[in-house]
Amino acid sequence: EAGVVQSPRYKIIEKKQPVAFWCNPISGHNTLYWYRQNLGQGPELLIRYENEEAVDDSQLPKDRFSAERLKGVDSTLKIQPAELGDSAVYLCASSKGVARTEAFFGQGTRLTVV
Amino acid sequence: AQTVTQSQPEMSVQEAETVTLSCTYDTSESDYYLFWYKQPPSRQMILVIRQEAYKQQNATENRFSVNFQKAAKSFSLKISDSQLGDAAMYFCAYRTSYRSQGGSEKLVFGKGTKLTVNP
Numbered sequence: 027e028a029g030v031v032q033s034p035r036y037k038i039i040e041k042k043q044p045v046a047f048w049c050n051p052i053s054g055h056n057t058l059y060w061y062r063q064n065l066g067q068g069p070e071l072l073i074r075y076e077n078e079e080a081v082d083d084s085q086l087p088k089d090r091f092s093a094e095r096l097k098g099v100d101s102t103l104k105i106q107p108a109e110l111g112d113s114a115v116y117l118c119a120s121s122k123g124v125a126r127t128e129a130f131f132g133q134g135t136r137l138t139v140v
Numbered sequence: 141a142q143t144v145t146q147s148q149p150e151m152s153v154q155e156a157e158t159v160t161l162s163c164t165y166d167t168s169e170s171d172y173y174l175f176w177y178k179q180p181p182s183r184q185m186i187l188v189i190r191q192e193a194y195k196q197q198n199a200t201e202n203r204f205s206v207n208f209q210k211a212a213k214s215f216s217l218k219i220s221d222s223q224l225g226d227a228a229m230y231f232c233a234y235r236t237s238y239r240s241q242g243g244s245e246k247l248v249f250g251k252g253t254k255l256t257v258n259p
Contacts, residue, residue: 068231068249082246115183129247131185
């Protein structure tokens with residue numbers, strides 16, 4: 027079974043430029059999460075999807091961040107424009123079922139804004 | 141809001157020996173899950189072990205076991221017979237049970253403990 031796939035693995039951009047991250051969850055997983063992990067910290071939730079509906083986006087900075095999950099499968103997280111403080115690792119995770127007791131994570135995208 | 145605290149930024153252990161990583165949490169809920177995740181340099185978070193709060197028996201997965209003290213809100217991870225491949229960041233995490241009404245289903249992570257295994 028393929029795991030959660032994220033791309034790109036690394037991205038370096040100049041501030042004020044746009045950037046997008048892509049996530050393909052495990053097949054059959056209806057719940058998808060985007061987390062941000064700052065250096066030396068644990069991950070923090072940005073947004074959670076149940077199928078194609080964003081059910082928790084309270085931590086998403088909506089002035090510059092946006093996300094979508096078309097057809098309830100793949101998801102894209104976008105930042106426009108990027109700021110220096112957005113440098114972090116962006117992790118995608120997925121889970122399934124009502125219990126959703128285990129979330130499976132991808133390898134993340136390391137973003138560096140210069 | 142729930143919080144998770146890992147008071148040990150770094151720990152080290154000799155290969156084949158035992159090490160315990162500490163975690164405390166704060167919550168007013170009675171039904172929840174606790175997790176230990178391992179994050180190697182590849183950055184992928186890998187689930188090590190899971191504990192359901194309503195279960196009194198401590199979870200065990202091969203060389204990994206937990207000491208879950210619900211009243212004290214403590215959830216430590218014991219790694220026995222440490223191996224070089226155990227070296228990584230370890231994160232303790234909390235999540236509300238799906239059985240709880242109105243609870244957030246996000247994982248709340250601690251800041252992590254960096255484990256070094258010395259040969």
